[in-house]
Amino acid sequence: MQSSIIGKIEKAKRYAAEPERIRVEGFSVTVQGDNRDHHVEFGEDTWSCTCGFFSEWSICSHTMAIERLLAGLVPAQPLPVASATGT
Numbered sequence: 001m002q003s004s005i006i007g008k009i010e011k012a013k014r015y016a017a018e019p020e021r022i023r024v025e026g027f028s029v030t031v032q033g034d035n036r037d038h039h040v041e042f043g044e045d046t047w048s049c050t051c052g053f054f055s056e057w058s059i060c061s062h063t064m065a066i067e068r069l070l071a072g073l074v075p076a077q078p079l080p081v082a083s084a085t086g087t
């Protein structure tokens, strides 16, 4: 293998071991839910999902799953504060 490529691979390993170097600025993914697919987007520190739960709570299992996969690369989503009635 070319020595220049070997050097790039070594550098890639070092970058990957230092995730604080990387900041995800946006992406678009499809999450295969139990019943149907859901479209999750992230951009400008804002999450969105096409599922009904997200439209009400601004967080859902799909966005939380992606957040777990990209732990440390995307800002953590605040969990909704429980309402006073506990519902």
Ligand SMILES: [Zn+2]
Pocket: 038, 049, 050, 051, 052, 053, 054, 060, 061, 062, 063
């Ligand atoms: Zn969702």
